[in-house]
Amino acid sequence: MKSLFTILLTLATFSLFSQSNFNGKAIYMSKTSMDMSRFDKMPEQRKKQMMARFKSFLEKTYTLSFNKTTSSFKEDVVLEGPGASGPSWGRSNGQGSIYKSLTDKKMIEDVEQFSKRFLVTETMEPLAWELGIETKKIGNYTCYKATLVKEDTKIDWGSMFSRRGNDQKKDSTKTKAAEPEKKLLNVTAWYTPQIPVSAGPDVYWGLLGLILELNAGRTTMLCTEVSISANEVLEIKEPTKGEKVSREEYTVIVKRKTEELKERFQGNGRRGRERRF
Template sequence: MRSLYTVLLILIVATSFAQNNFQGKATYMSKTSMDMSRFGKMSEQQKKERMARMKSFLEKTYTLTFNKTASSFKEEVKLAAPGSSGPSWGRSNGQGSIYKNTKESKMIEDVEQFSKRFLVIEDMAQFQWEMGVETKKIGQYICYKATLVKEDTTIDWGGIFSSSAKKKDSTNSKEAIPAKKMLTVIAWYTPQIPVSTGPDTYYGLPGLILEINAGRTTMLCVEVAINSKELLEIEAPSKGKEVSREEYNEIVKTKTEELKERFQSRRNRGGRRN
């Protein structure tokens, strides 16, 4: 059964890749849940109100434009309604686009963080996906399950502004090195769309990834258009300060610590006035 599946997969990929104009667009809906306990004791009504304010940050729509070797993943940004509220840091910070080129093994993340634009450039290392035999249908496509365990480098914005954020202990001259936080990722991909890419920074499977479940976030493809007559332009981003992934992570870490200290300082001053 396994060998038959492999043969069929190779035939599908070979036939599809023979098309020189193979290209398409996929639309993804992203939803992230939040641990409300980090904000202290809240009534159910307060939780609903906070979640409503956070909706634009926790629920997003993205478009993945792809061809045989390259893809660009972008958020569909919508103008906020008049009088709407929400975390301004959630709207102004974050990714602009993620460009992946499997032929050149290069990924460029165009990201605005702390009012500065960066181009995070890194080599596309091969993810160690564990291929499963489970299948399910997403739309008209048969999808196969794959699992990945990787380091979680997600920015914990909620931890900065929550009541449980801890103040740095200045009495300790040596800071303990935190253990790596690991993340289990479950992907569902379809060999019927033979491109080795997917949403966000994920790639490396023998078919387009239509669903990603990673921690509290789920990204689900809700629409796919293949081989449109219009030539789709997929260009690498070029505006911003070029940095490596390691350099970018260090910048974010430093700025995040500054934000935590400022927030705690304001909270402490407010508490003393009361």
Template sequence: MKLIFTFLITFFFLSISAQSNFQGKATYMSKTSMDISRFGNKMSEQQKKQMMARFKNALEKTYTLNFNKIESSFKENVKLDAPGTSGPRWARSNGQGSVYKNLKEKEMIEDVEQFSKRFLIKEKMNQPKWQLGSESKKIGKYTAYKATLVKIDNTIDWASIFRRRGGENNKKKDSVSQNKKQKVTTKEIKTKLVTAWYTPQIPVSSGPADYWGLPGLILEINSGRTTMLCTEIIINPDEKVEIKKPKKGKEVTREEYTKIVNEKTEELKERFKNRRRGNRRGF
């Protein structure tokens, strides 16, 4: 396995040095499955279908990755919502978010708008601890190889804001242990297994979203309920690929951003809970 890894890395850097003007554009399709039961078990089949239709645009998206040998920019391709399919406001995208990566400077910047504020999440790129496998498959005309990674899960559980908790659900702590006397709440760090498929035929150590660090472009990512698949690649297009470094927004670290999101999410949960209580009392 070490011999295979050494060969791929060597091939990768030789390919890059031989193509100083190498650049390209890749299109990815993302699909996320949703557990409807999390919203309550009293929904009829018709209600479930209606909800899935409303969430369709939030669960199925397309993105464009512009890349060269050093930089890349990953951005959602936003389209107009069809009537009745826009979904809730918190699940929509304004099309301004992007993920910028600079392999030379080892800098990653995520441009995101959340809670009506624009953030620039800056973090140092530490080499991901990918486990390379020998399994391969064809994705389009490219031969892709399998790699896996255990990663910290920073996914926002938006559904938890609106989820009704009662009966047995109140007894479940869901990785949260509470000491009521000392009023201390400790959250365990959640992790997830990520499976990537990359191709050394495209010598760029980048990929969709914040994924990178493999000896070739990542063509497919499977993470939790979400799958991202590359559907089109254009190498050295006629027009120069434009890669912009995000500059507008409040600069924060990943830890600072996670803290802000957690605090705001708890506020929304409490607000929604109080609203339900008021409705039950006839307010």
């Protein structure tokens, strides 16, 4: 039954592809919840204040521009008011984007990190989506469910501020530190064959229609607006400014810099406690 559903859906989708040119834009609202267990000893009032400061980091808006073969996913820039606070590394500088080309099977993440701009380039390997038969309505579109389990390579910025890191460091003097286990991420996508483009938010793609909702770990992205034109030609340019690195090279750079920041943060905390005594 599932195989028959997949075949029929594929035939219908390719039929639409052959008949129409699709250019469009989709707006996504993104919300990420924070693991508050690492702050379990913090007073509730302090927790609320901290969450208010992190709001710009945890709640964002993105625009996905797409046509048949290319797409660009970019964070919308929100100007902060006077006296705004929060982590500067959580804010967009208007440059970051994720570019995908189905023709070249190439994905480029244009990102500025640690005061340097990178073009993280990787080959678009097919994602191992499992197609379901569940449906739901998102706006006027009928969406189908797909699930995926993948390695979680996102930066855990919250761990920089956790005191548990100090405990782990003390324990490492007794036993040899083991290689960290790979974290797995459960992903659920809702896509609509009514917009037959293999595009989606963030790094996700490869389904038989535009992804309108995505749940990946603690992050949910929901499409709130779609505009499509069959007449205009939407130009989506490949990013070219920045240092070109592979995903593996970028991961090493981020890991090294993150450890440096973590050591600096924890060192400042220790010096502060020493001054109090």
